[in-house]
Amino acid sequence: MATDSTTPSPNAPPAGPCAMVVFGAAGDLTSRLLVPALYNLAAGGLLGEKFVLIGLARAPLTDADFRAQLGEALLRHATAAVDPAVWDALAQRVFYLEAHFEAPDTYARLRRRLAEVEGEFNTGGNALFYLATAAEHFGGIVEQLGWAGLTREQTDHWRRVILEKPFGQDLASAQTLNARLRRDLLEKQVYRIDHYLGKETVQNILVLRFANGLFEPLWNRNHIDHVQITVAESVGVEKRGGYYDRAGALRDMVPNHLFQLLALTAMEPPTCFGADAVRTEKTKLLEAVQALKPAQVPAHVVRAQYAAGTIGERALPDYRSEPRVAPDSTTETFIALKLAVDNWRWAGVPFYLRTGKALTRRSTEIAIRFKQAPYAMFRDTPVERLTPNYLVLHIQPEERISLEFGAKVPGPAVRMTGVGMDFCYNRHFGGERAIGYETLIYDCIMGDATLFQRSDTVEAAWGVVEPIFAAWNNSMADLLTYPAGSWGPQQAEEMLGRDGRQWRSTDHDSCR
């Protein structure tokens, strides 16, 4: 992550030289996210002349077909008007290799193609292998790259691999995958993407906390009552029933995206802005999250599945009637958790996390609730209750930070109302938004792994959720239902209610 400005800094040097090989280049991720991100980098002058893209997939395409396919995808998914000159220049450096991941000759052909582009475009022998493919292919591809000598680094060139999530389905499979990767790659060559770390508002958590003297003294159990992390989606399972029905909300979202938000919010200050310093603190934080005991699971975890309902004008069927979902599915589409971080900073401060599909609206936020001031001074006034003090990091779709506090209503009587101060990204930085993958691709080419997951972080995260799976396997938690378009089951409210707390309402949120 460039440390002096935005996504990445416009003053940053262009990335490269390098050849980026995308395994699964005819897929959705490539068209929807990777190509627009590469275009944005090129448009910002952040992809050097010595950058080449080689797409690899099974479809019988020529280079020209592939360029045309990506060009159309770019027009559909670009975040700003496409400048044909920028795209044409980039497209000249795009190539296609029709190949099967499993076929051994794929890797010999790839080696030859890499040597050709190295000669023609001076890519310097550097190569980034991007596995934009289902996780079941990761091990096989990396192994074959290793056999073909394609992952071997030399003093004059580097070789790196980007993996998309999921990194395993549980702790054991994550450990197996990491061990398999280690056979052919050094940890420093592995870049595990969590796309939440590509979001500006997520990267800003570190800056907010550690570049401002204002917040850090308050950032602990002496001043913070509790923390809420919400990742609410208004979409249902859409076309991904086949994958999602095997994963569920806990696997799909919690050990990755929600725990990244948790770790950034709660970690100790790293000693420097280096990849290992930041990732070590994140890992330590996740290791400090108390594993739930089986008997705690029913009170600390709420899981539920959506039933038919409407979200705005949109009607959603029961989750079990969605395409490629089992009619008797017991997969959760909503989960709420109460976690404790057992360290000096956070002892006694609950962290409430919730995520779900088919909820009222899309809203991702981290709400930090400060402890209440003593009421004594207002006892003989009309003030009946003090306004809760929240610092809210609105991650998406609104991108802002708000501070909520009480203010005196003008007039002779002492009356109080809740008011807020807002920092809105749009208003301050303008409306042009990035995909999020720009920074991640740029950083990988530049060899900065700060925003990527390390193997021990991934394993620490699975370690926290593992006891929950175990309890569910022993039928220790009911699967509830909630109507699509609601905020989830009532039991998620009750979980906080038992602690005398409630989820912060997002109903009136907007940039003031």
Ligand SMILES: NC(=O)C1=CN([C@@H]2O[C@H](COP(=O)(O)OP(=O)(O)OC[C@H]3O[C@@H](n4cnc5c(N)ncnc54)[C@H](OP(=O)(O)O)[C@@H]3O)[C@@H](O)[C@H]2O)C=CC1
């Ligand atoms: N799509 C998204 O928004 C996101 C996706 N991801 C992750 O990214 C990865 C890719 O997802 P996505 O692009 O949606 O997947 P798709 O199914 O759309 O694309 C997969 C690609 O892999 C190719 N492929 C599959 N098997 C083989 C094979 N044996 N040999 C050669 N090529 C093969 C397919 O080629 P063919 O066309 O020939 O089938 C296709 O190009 C997944 O891990 C997913 O979890 C992560 C975040 C977001």
Ligand SMILES: O=C1O[C@H](COP(=O)(O)O)[C@@H](O)[C@H](O)[C@H]1O
């Ligand atoms: O990884 C995933 O993330 C998306 C949510 O991402 P966002 O950037 O739109 O918040 C989620 O829909 C999907 O199920 C999950 O696999």
